[in-house]
Amino acid sequence: MRKVIDHIFKRISGGCLKWHATCLVIGLTLLWLTPSQVHAEEEKQDIDVYEIVFGHIEDAYEWHITDIGSARISIPLPVILHDENGWHCFLSSRLENGATYEGFRIASEGDYKGKIITTNKNGEEVLPVDLSITKNVVALMINSAILVIIMLSCASWYKKRTVCEAVPKGGVGAIEALTVMIYDDVIKSGIGENYKRFAPYLLTVFFFILVNNLMGLIPFFPGGANVTGNIAVTMVLAVCTFLFTNICGTRAYWKDIFWPEVPTWLKVPVPIMPFIEFFGIFTKPFALMIRLFANIMAGHAAILSLVSIIFITVKAGAVINGSMTVVAVLFGIFMNALEVLVAFIQAYIFTMLSSVFIGLAQVKPETNK
Numbered sequence: 001m002r003k004v005i006d007h008i009f010k011r012i013s014g015g016c017l018k019w020h021a022t023c024l025v026i027g028l029t030l031l032w033l034t035p036s037q038v039h040a041e042e043e044k045q046d047i048d049v050y051e052i053v054f055g056h057i058e059d060a061y062e063w064h065i066t067d068i069g070s071a072r073i074s075i076p077l078p079v080i081l082h083d084e085n086g087w088h089c090f091l092s093s094r095l096e097n098g099a100t101y102e103g104f105r106i107a108s109e110g111d112y113k114g115k116i117i118t119t120n121k122n123g124e125e126v127l128p129v130d131l132s133i134t135k136n137v138v139a140l141m142i143n144s145a146i147l148v149i150i151m152l153s154c155a156s157w158y159k160k161r162t163v164c165e166a167v168p169k170g171g172v173g174a175i176e177a178l179t180v181m182i183y184d185d186v187i188k189s190g191i192g193e194n195y196k197r198f199a200p201y202l203l204t205v206f207f208f209i210l211v212n213n214l215m216g217l218i219p220f221f222p223g224g225a226n227v228t229g230n231i232a233v234t235m236v237l238a239v240c241t242f243l244f245t246n247i248c249g250t251r252a253y254w255k256d257i258f259w260p261e262v263p264t265w266l267k268v269p270v271p272i273m274p275f276i277e278f279f280g281i282f283t284k285p286f287a288l289m290i291r292l293f294a295n296i297m298a299g300h301a302a303i304l305s306l307v308s309i310i311f312i313t314v315k316a317g318a319v320i321n322g323s324m325t326v327v328a329v330l331f332g333i334f335m336n337a338l339e340v341l342v343a344f345i346q347a348y349i350f351t352m353l354s355s356v357f358i359g360l361a362q363v364k365p366e367t368n369k
Helices: 002-013 016-033 037-041 049-057 092-098 135-159 170-191 199-217 231-247 251-258 272-312 318-360
Strands: 062-068 071-076 078-083 086-091 104-106 116-119
Touching (some): 062 092, 062 135, 086 092, 170 199, 199 231, 231 272, 231 318, 272 318
Antiparallel strands (some): 104 116
């Protein structure tokens, strides 16, 4: 594993200066992308840090790019709804600024805040069936397309060459190094002799999470979406691991759950250990879901909170605001660089734990010697 990691860093070590310059650009871009209405309203009211942070983290019916003066630049997305009157399809621009269209509007407060609501025949506000293509859905499609293009490009490179002709360099070499590392050090060692049947799924999960994490760190379109910081996405990934683990589990695995090798009084008349083992089936994927969701969301929130310090200290005077601006930019660059590492670590940990859980379900019955 160490040789593989060294190989990866050799691929990118030549671009250290470019990396530092990139971090600086990212930090300045973060400032540029902070909602400009903050500047327009900073003298009228206090800054709502909660709205700034969670407005970027949460999903939305449009893809907000930036604000130039009073002009809001955003990409409207398709809204697909179903209520008692049938299906409705229109662009999210119809619902801007609290507007109502065909009886639908985006709730600005209450339990349904940020969601599209309508009024039924009894005059009650209800949620329609919502199949809208939101910001995270579009980002998911874009990131998946990027991943497919990367992998097909690598496959095309290998298809045109034999093993002895050339050594992969650049991006192809980095992808090969990552693939070998995950395949040998994570999948093979975590699952055991049946690792080949699960390798396609686990490699797909690793690169899917990695690409989505890295794209989420790019503060401009088509990046910046909080895909893996959305609990619905991490839940689907955890459910996939749950299904692979338990559907492909051996008889010995299920026997260890319902009749583990513990003293009989822990199994009958009160099935204490079987209940604990059965409960553990669900806690494992739950831990996977929460770990990935919490770490990615916290990273985005930390960076946006640091940027918000600049605007919070505007009223404190030029000296304090100027010094805090420098601090916020430097810490923002540091946090963004740290998030690049976290993006890889979280993809690695999710894949490693998934392989371990699947490997535990591949246990074979003990043979009496």
